[in-house]
Amino acid sequence: MDPLPERRSIRYDGYDYRMAGYYALTICARDKAHLFGSLLPDEPLQLSELGELVVAEVEAIPRHHPTIRLDAWVLMPNHLHLILVLTRNRAVGLNQAVGAFKSRCYGRWRAARLAAGQPAPPSCWQRNYYERIIRNPAELDAQRRYLLENPSRWNNT
Template sequence: MEPLPERRSIRYAGYDYDMAGYYSLTLCAQGKAHLFGMLPPDAPLQLSALGETVVAELLALADHYPTIRLDTWVLMPNHVHLLLALTHNRAVSVSQLVGSFKSRCYQEWRRALLAAGHTAPPSCWQRNYYERIIRSPGELEAQRHYILDNPSRWNTM
């Protein structure tokens, strides 16, 4: 039997993702489906049940990980952008935080689906996530603007 090919990592080779600093993350819904809600023109996101769970879990991140600070975030119909700061070295890694967050969101959503007599898909999240290491105050400010302006660009895509 042939060994499976190694998965290509999208992480920055050699970087230690449990070091204090700012990180910009994008997590996508499975298949980029609009699972988190609907975004009508010139109106805020109308959250689905899963969208409500994602927001609640975002707001609870610092409760689960006291050494992080959620800076800026926006939930879109099929993805979430967040800018967070790890405030202490080696207290938690970005991948640990993302994995735990995705798991809590999915488990809560799955529990609600099953309680309502529905079947639950195997996941609500796309495998992996996108990250950007923030390296300067200018880049930090640019990421904040990008995240906050994301809804206004949605209907022009």
């Protein structure tokens, strides 16, 4: 039997994602399904049960990882944008923090669904996540603007 092909990394080759700094992330729902709620023009996101769990877990990231600070974030119906600040070199890696976050969200959601007698899909998250290393104040301002204006650009796709 042939071995499985190696997955191509989407990370910046040679960069240590445990280094202090600002990181813009996008984490997508499984199959980009609208699992987190619904968004109508000029209204806040109407959260689903999973959306409420995601919000609680985003807000808990600094409690789970004291060397990480939330800068800005927005939850959309099928994805999450956030800017995380790693405040100390090599204290926790970005992939470790994101993996733990995704695991906590899914674990709580799965337990609630099973307790209610509902089936639980194998995950609520798309594999992996997108990140951008923010290198200067101009990039940080642009990422904040993009993130905070994202709901106004939503076209329900």
